[in-house]
Amino acid sequence: MNVRRRMITVVSAYAVFAAAVMVWAPTVGSTDISLSKAFDRSIPWDQNVDAQIFFVARLPRVLSGAIVGASLASAGVVLQAMLRNPLATPFTLGVSAGAALGAMIAIAIGLDLGAMGVSSVPIASFAGSLVAIAIVYFLASSQKRGLSTNVLLLAGVTLNSFFSALILFVQYMADFTQSFRAVRWLMGDLDVGSYSPILAAIPFIVAAFAVFAILPRTLNLLTMGENVAAARGVEVIRAQRWAFLSASLATGAAVSLGGPIGFIGIVVPHLVRLMVGSDHRIVLPAATLFGAAFTVLCDLTARTIMAPMELPVGIITALIGGPFFLWLLVKKS
Amino acid sequence: MFFVMIFVIFVVSFQAQRPQRIISLVPALTEMLFAIGAGPQVVAVSSFDEYPPEATKLPRVGALLDPDTERIISLTPDLVVTYGSQVDLQAQMKRAAITTFDYRHGGLAHIMTTMRELGARTGHVAEAETAATGIEVRIAAVRARVAGKPRPRVLLVFGREPRSLRNIYVSAGRGFLHDMLEAAGGQDVFADADRESIQATTEHILARAPDVILELRSENIPDESALREELGPWGRLASVPAVRNKRVILLTGQAVTVPGPRVADGIERMAKALHP
Known part of the structure; x- marks a missing residue:
């Protein structure tokens, strides 16, 4: 089978799976709702509980889960290929730590600003991620020969620990309710409660995905080494710059929307690679779709398993993702 | 004469046992100490104490997670009020031969029990009894006023991300907030x-x-306008009867959030909000 046909078959299979999950997920939850009533336009909106549960509580959750999952999984694929490091995650380069620091500061000082229906915490965390991206980028490109992946990696890891220390400091200075909120934020939460934060994140994620769309062939060459890629006509520095910026932008937007939900960015790419091979023309779209479905399913578990209590989605992604990944590793070897 | 001497010895020894230098690391219990007349014996409080005003003038010695053991010992207390989970601090106090009063938050009745216990420990039995009974009488009056009235189903929110419907924390089936709501004639939906x-x-x-x-x-x-903006996001849940009937109510002040002697104020205000 040629690559193109295989690509179409595999990617459409993943697309069908992701679409099925996204259609099914809003129909289940901790309460039973009647779908016919939810879509019944003749009942006034303020009296239609089923419609409100479907459109106000569940649909924004499923959408934000899909967006966050797709962004983190694809950013993971791109960064692993670009850094030629299978352990790279969207959180390796300090972006999520920057986002977390922004969120922590907003929570601790009780920052109260809002724009377009988005509250201060997502805004501050996105600003934090941009600061982190800028710092890492300028550190890594300060050398004359352009972006150095080694410096990028080291700068990212160092920035991560530095920001983590600042996060601990901010948390320690905050009072109990604030530090509890801060810790809770770090576990991830997709109950966004309205469409505005989703709409605010979409432009950045669309921009990042537009760059991802032209990257796969370059990523295939980059994984063989910078020299090989350069010999085949890849403008290595430019490609790396775009890969880093787009992956970081997607991560920053995703984290500000749902918090730093762990494991998606590392488990999903590897899982998909184990299933479909290593050609990024297939891996990147497949991981994007699978990441969306995986996150929506994890959030579904989080909101139903202990109802009326809610489990943080980050705990579910870790509990499901970790062992499943280990099992696949053992099975494959 | 003999009996008078016995009485004097009894009073003196009782006085000697009565702690004269109390440090309180729990704001709710600082309030209780002042309410039962043990305020003059308090020499230091936690970093979060804001009430009563006299307490804010005292030295601060850390709080739940960061008690400043060195400062506490240097103030030579004879009773330290700690929270139940501060086991390290309790052990250190024991080594320094300083007695502790260990407290954990409980239900509404636990507030009055704790006040009476503190009264016994600090030599203010009668005052503690008066203060605790006073609160109980006020709560009973609220209960009597709301008895027989329909009990609205209430969502009691004590934490929420500003200007959004995220991270909403609500009272559930236990604890003093739940008990306060129930006394004020409401029914907790959780x-x-x-x-x-x-x-x-x-x-x-x-x-x-x-x-x-x-x-x-x-x-x-x-x-x-700030209030409208704060409560605005609830408007998204249009089908909730509270939203439809404009019964989203904000109560501010520590009387409604601190499990201390001001709890009767809190219950009275809740009852007024639920049964105007």
């Missing part, structure tokens, strides 16, 4: 969850359809 609090999702709030949403805040809201 009473079936056997916990002090849960994070409520928008789905649960819509499904449980509370008649009243009562939101508690320690700090005050500056003006009307």
